[in-house]
Amino acid sequence: MSLLQLPAASTSSSAFLGVDPRWRNFFGFASSGASLYHDASARGFRVRCQSTSPPRTKRNILDNASNLLTNLLSGGNLGSMPTAEGAVSDLFGRPLFFSLYDWFIEHGSVYKLAFGPKAFVVVSDPIVARYILRENAFSYDKGVLADILEPIMGKGLIPADLDTWKQRRRVIAPGFHTLYLEAMTSVFTKCSARTITKFENLIEVAKARGDETIELDLEGEFSSLALDIIGLGVFNYEFGSITKESPVIKAVYGTLFEAEHRSTFYIPYWKVPLARWVVPRQRKFHADLKIINDCLDGLISNAKETRQEADVEKLQQRDYSNLKDASLLRFLVDMRGADVDDRQLRDDLMTMLIAGHETTAAVLTWAIFLLAQNQSKLKKAQEEIDSVLGQELPNFESIKELQYIRLIVAETLRLYPQPPLLIRRALQEDRLPGGYRGDEDGFTIPAGTDVFLSVYNLHRSPYFWDNPDDFEPERFLTLRNNDNIDGWSGFDPSRSPGALYPNEIVADFAFLPFGGGPRKCVGDQFALMESTIALAMLLQKFNVELKGSPDSVELVTGATIHTKHGLWCKLRRRA
């Protein structure tokens, strides 16, 4: 087989960008541009809007052009690195991360994926991942991911330049302190209870027709639940999306849809001059952004008007039971010495809204998908829930006792990591260490090289996991210690004493559900507790089966792995 060649531009809607539509899903590793959010955004509305993203400067354009050039040139300059040669058909009809897995098995844990002169380094190795994410983290930035997200998240933590990131991370991370997380468990419980009530009401209606079972798209329901939770937890805003649709909710879905669409395109079409005024989808996107930004601006100005300044240590000791607003925004505004302009705050909030919404919804979706196919494990989960909770609601303390549910959440993240790939770009020439299965001496990569860290490959690697494709939450209790692999310390829970959930430290970077190193997810504990509570409350009340066969649930990926047509399930009240 020969190296992939870029096909010629076609005459389709993408043609004005010079991109063959067959290549449009390349960067986002998607098999389809369609998504869960399509309907919500398609029913959107238009509002005349002002610019909400930073002005395009000559400098920006030059930087992008020079990045692209460096990257193109680096393609042929990766020395002796094994090269994946695939057929174009490998890229279509299924998400690219499946092909990246096949090439990993064939070529080893560090290989070059070449597309004509363009090349990416694909890493599926814990030693190299640890090096890039932790040991030499500041020699890499987010590369193409930042290009895609910057118009939406501005200088929020994910796309931020290093200086801004350092400043904001220092302020935001302490916001996720223990008392805040404890206060959040009542938000998780309250919102999950609303979802449960909705299902119970639907079952009552079904009963009136003589039916005990309802059929519904749980992915859609989890998306609403996660949106309501992130709104309350991050900026004390009640989306109420479980029961209603509002312009702000529509705008959030519209923005998410566009973010996903952008992540599935190779060329940044949104940077084409005048596109935002001429292309209807771009106009709608900017209108949606304006609606969200207006809403966030209102919340920020309210929070500032009621500011009660205090030192960070004092804020972390607040009596949350007496606070009307326990949100992260309250914390960020009240923190002494952390004054920041409204625009930065808005970028922070927008980043957390997007980073914390779809990811958690995806965890719940795939957990149910896996459990529905493993009814004995679902029963085991329900037995634990019955013995820990009975008919009571969960709280902060019960999370500690819901061990099996926590392991289900971790195992779901192993099999369906969100996102399946982490993206980096080398800021300078670097020497990657030898991996466990690659070149002993490692490889040199030039500045500008785009690196894909395949979390999916790491999590399903036959070299680190027994029966890697099987759903076995229990595996985390008996992980083998592969200390015969040079440079990798194996699995060892004692490296992370007190951790409630398996993490990258325990696995020495063979398990990366939230990344690792300084850019590790700042909301990991929030998300894990949210998923544990929502799952426990659902299984406490209902039995779940898939409506169709597991094979009929098609996967698509943008930033996260989700289904093409929803996760249609049958729900029945437990006796």
Ligand code: HEM
């Ligand atoms: C199950 C749910 C979640 C998953 C799987 C997840 C996963 C991740 C991963 C893998 C990263 C690292 C990305 C990289 O290194 O390129 C990340 C970063 C981040 N996540 Fe999460 N996340 C989740 C929930 C949340 C929540 C609930 C929030 C906020 C409330 C959040 C906020 C962030 C932020 C701000 C970053 C950027 C951190 C930085 O660069 O300093 N995430 N997330």
